Amino acid sequence: MTSNYSAEKREYLYSSLDREQMNSNPVVQFEEWLQQAIQADIDLPNAMVLATASASGEPTARYVLLKGVNEQGFVFFGPSVSVKGQQLAENPRAALVFYWSPMDRQVRVEGSVEIVAEAEADEYFNSRPYDSRISAWVAPQSSEVESRQFLQKRLADLQAEFHDREVPRPEDWIGYRVCPQTIEFWQGRENRLHDRIIYRRTANQEWYMQRLAP
Numbered sequence: 001m002t003s004n005y006s007a008e009k010r011e012y013l014y015s016s017l018d019r020e021q022m023n024s025n026p027v028v029q030f031e032e033w034l035q036q037a038i039q040a041d042i043d044l045p046n047a048m049v050l051a052t053a054s055a056s057g058e059p060t061a062r063y064v065l066l067k068g069v070n071e072q073g074f075v076f077f078g079p080s081v082s083v084k085g086q087q088l089a090e091n092p093r094a095a096l097v098f099y100w101s102p103m104d105r106q107v108r109v110e111g112s113v114e115i116v117a118e119a120e121a122d123e124y125f126n127s128r129p130y131d132s133r134i135s136a137w138v139a140p141q142s143s144e145v146e147s148r149q150f151l152q153k154r155l156a157d158l159q160a161e162f163h164d165r166e167v168p169r170p171e172d173w174i175g176y177r178v179c180p181q182t183i184e185f186w187q188g189r190e191n192r193l194h195d196r197i198i199y200r201r202t203a204n205q206e207w208y209m210q211r212l213a214p
Contacts, residue, residue: 017195104188116175
């Protein structure tokens with residue numbers, strides 16, 4: 001049986017998006033929107049869809065958490081042995097999507113991916129809760145495990161092993177930076193005439209802005 005999701009549409013009444021009111025730097029504009037999402041008490045405002053693809057073009061996507069953003073790019077962390085890590089090693093490009101439903105806002109980011117410095121990865125890893133650092137050692141991400149009980153026993157063994165001492169960062173637990181080539185801001189509008197403003201990076205590393213049809 002085919003499900004039908006053509007329910008009565010909701011109207012988008014939150015805001016508008018005008019080029020004249022947007023920052024000329026899309027990273028600054030993104031930070032403004034992220035802060036507004038935080039102030040609106042949206043759950044996990046730094047959650048983002050990360051889309052990657054293998055060398056042959058096989059795509060995968062999952063949610064990860066943004067852990068830093070600046071002029072260089074958008075940073076997240078995770079194991080290089082995971083599916084996303086393997087795909088990024090083969091094909092170092094990615095797309096990100098942020099969606100803040102209560103504000104009718106979406107941001108899309110596309111660009112190349114680089115590995116962050118080990119010192120930066122160490123700094124963030126050491127800032128994580130103690131048990132979260134231990135969990136990074138339990139089993140390689142995306143590997144097959146025999147049961148939930150195996151994971152729980154492995155965690156207990158590691159808690160005993162690391163008792164009263166620092167937990168080092170696993171070598172395969174690294175940081176990635178998505179260096180944006182395009183950043184698009186989407187604002188839901190009435191009658192489905194949504195506002196879309198895209199920034200594209202030029203060859204001389206400057207940004208130019210365009211309005212797109214909804």
